[in-house]
Amino acid sequence: xxxxxxxxxxxxxxxxAAFPAAAWGPRGQAAIVSTAMNLLSKGGELPLxxxxxxxxxxxxxxxxxxxxxxxGLAANPLEAIASEMAVLSAMRQSRVDAYYAYRMGVLGKVVxxxxxxxxxxxxxxxxxxxxxxxxxFQGVQLRQSPRKDAxxxxxxxxxxxxxxxxxxxxLKQYQxxxxxxxxxxxxxxxxxxxxxxxxxxxxxxxLSSKTVPGGVSEAQMQRYVLDAYAFFIKRRNEKELxxxxxxxxxxxxxxxxxxxxxxxxxxxxxxxxxxxxxYEAVIASAPDRRDVVQKVADHYVGEGDAALKENKLEEAxxxxxxxxxxxxxxxxxxxxxxEAENLIAERDARLSTQQAAIQHAADxxxxxxxxxxxxxxAEAVALLQQALDTYNEVTEEFPSEYQQRTRGLRDTQNRMAxxxxxxxxxxxAYSGTGSATDPRELVALGAKGLEEDALRLIVKxxxxxxxxxxxxxxxxxFALP
Numbered sequence: 001x002x003x004x005x006x007x008x009x010x011x012x013x014x015x016x017a018a019f020p021a022a023a024w025g026p027r028g029q030a031a032i033v034s035t036a037m038n039l040l041s042k043g044g045e046l047p048l049x050x051x052x053x054x055x056x057x058x059x060x061x062x063x064x065x066x067x068x069x070x071x072g073l074a075a076n077p078l079e080a081i082a083s084e085m086a087v088l089s090a091m092r093q094s095r096v097d098a099y100y101a102y103r104m105g106v107l108g109k110v111v112x113x114x115x116x117x118x119x120x121x122x123x124x125x126x127x128x129x130x131x132x133x134x135x136x137f138q139g140v141q142l143r144q145s146p147r148k149d150a151x152x153x154x155x156x157x158x159x160x161x162x163x164x165x166x167x168x169x170x171l172k173q174y175q176x177x178x179x180x181x182x183x184x185x186x187x188x189x190x191x192x193x194x195x196x197x198x199x200x201x202x203x204x205x206x207l208s209s210k211t212v213p214g215g216v217s218e219a220q221m222q223r224y225v226l227d228a229y230a231f232f233i234k235r236r237n238e239k240e241l242x243x244x245x246x247x248x249x250x251x252x253x254x255x256x257x258x259x260x261x262x263x264x265x266x267x268x269x270x271x272x273x274x275x276x277x278x279y280e281a282v283i284a285s286a287p288d289r290r291d292v293v294q295k296v297a298d299h300y301v302g303e304g305d306a307a308l309k310e311n312k313l314e315e316a317x318x319x320x321x322x323x324x325x326x327x328x329x330x331x332x333x334x335x336x337x338x339e340a341e342n343l344i345a346e347r348d349a350r351l352s353t354q355q356a357a358i359q360h361a362a363d364x365x366x367x368x369x370x371x372x373x374x375x376x377x378a379e380a381v382a383l384l385q386q387a388l389d390t391y392n393e394v395t396e397e398f399p400s401e402y403q404q405r406t407r408g409l410r411d412t413q414n415r416m417a418x419x420x421x422x423x424x425x426x427x428x429a430y431s432g433t434g435s436a437t438d439p440r441e442l443v444a445l446g447a448k449g450l451e452e453d454a455l456r457l458i459v460k461x462x463x464x465x466x467x468x469x470x471x472x473x474x475x476x477x478f479a480l481p
Contacts, residue, residue: 023118024195025130026060031137032192033059033108036199039144048203051101058105059112069106069227077114078156081107081202083215085151088206090216091224091251096207098240100227104206108199115195117167117187125174132180132310136188143193150198150205159198166191219253229262233269241274256286263295272299283326297327304336313347316340347397354394354401361390361408368415377423384416 005357024032034056041049048055067073073080084107091100113119118129148155166187173182226246232240254262265280276299282292291298317340323333368383391412394405 007016021122023126023129023133024112024116025134027114027134028130028192029109030056030135032112032195033105033199034106035142035196036203038451039196040200040203048096048101048104051096051098054098054101055105055108058102059106059109061106061109066106067111070110073110077110079111081156082151083220084110085202085206086216087220087224091211092207093247093251097243097247098235099226099231102231103224104203107202107206111199111202112195114156115163115198117163117184117191118170119163119167121167121171121174125171128174129170129180129184132184133188133192136180136185137192140189140192142189142196145193145197147204148197148201150201151209153422155201156198159194163191164196195205222258224250225254226258226261230265233271236269239269241271256282256289256292260289260292263292266297267299272303275299280377293327294330297322297323297330297333299323299332300326301330301336304340308336308340308343313340313344317344340353351398351401354398357390357393358401358408360402361387361412364390365408365412365415368419372419377419381416381419381423384412384419387412388416413465 034052037048037052037055061069070080070084084103088100088107089105093100096104118126121129129159150156166183170184173179173184182443195413219329228248229241229244232244259278259282263275263282266272266275266278276296279292279296279299282289286292293456299322300319304316307313307315307319314325317337320337320340322331323330324337327333364383364387368387371377371380371383391405391408394401396402
């Protein structure tokens, strides 16, 4: 009997020496994992349905990713399963989160693959069997069995020995041309039930075991946490990230190296504020991490450059100052900080000039009103023209000042029109004896805005006044004797 058992174990090891793709096709694997999840949930043993999406996502992981997640899978699948069960038991929390469910789905896929019939058959028969079972899975009746401890030493060995006996008969019929119609079809229910029960047993063992199997290293737990952060970041769910921040530190301390890697993942996903928090936590505990210091400074320089392009000078200056604070020896941060300071100083000087221009225009308008109150309309108009010229010196660079300029131009032009009307209506005030105002002097005083008809009227009145005075002076010389 001992010799038989040794031979049987040798057969099992030979079957697992190389780990090809399972004979269950993609639909078959998904069906086995989903059925196991539903059985455990309906039985009240493990409420997993609320995370059905994540479990199915794990069960659908491609082989290329599976080999990265299970580095020892090809060499020793049973050891890889046992190692993953230990990790999941160690990382178990009171509430299953999305990443844990995803890992459970991946584990379920691996268990389904290991317990698949025809897994060790030649590739052409193995693939044909997978296609045939994919088409037949929908109507399969499954047999339920009580849960067993999947941590027991002979659990998988017993299952694989059962598979060995059936595989020989199924393969023989495929080679003889019978294909799926014979034994493969007749045993599909038992074979599928075996895989479903294996997935259920593994999950049940992981989630209900009161003792954590030994052999889980700190490196394994750290790898789990890093993979969890990568998973949540990819999902772009900040609530899940917040929960990870709150929970994973209790599972295993986050080392500076872990935080640096998490920061890199966050930065790559454009979660920049979160990334900087991780980097700063690294620097606080490991000030000698020059690589992280450089990343923080580079980030703030980049933010400053972006703000500078949008002419947000204060924001740019603040970012450059943060970069200098993070790394005083940064190659460009200090130069950019000085550049931002100079740009702010130049802008403030331009702003001051434009504010002074607006104030000067307002003063000219006040002087114009004083002249208008004295009925010196021409002088008032000349002052308003100077105010217009001053307002036009204000540019669009500063919105508030430009609005004041627009209002000032409008109000000044309206007032000029009123004064020109008054000047035209009172043109006679410029005529008569003793008038000292010459029309050409009015123009010289700056009355450029006077209308042509008003000037013509002033000249006509001046001429008539001079002719009347001349006639009066000459009148005695023409008196009759």
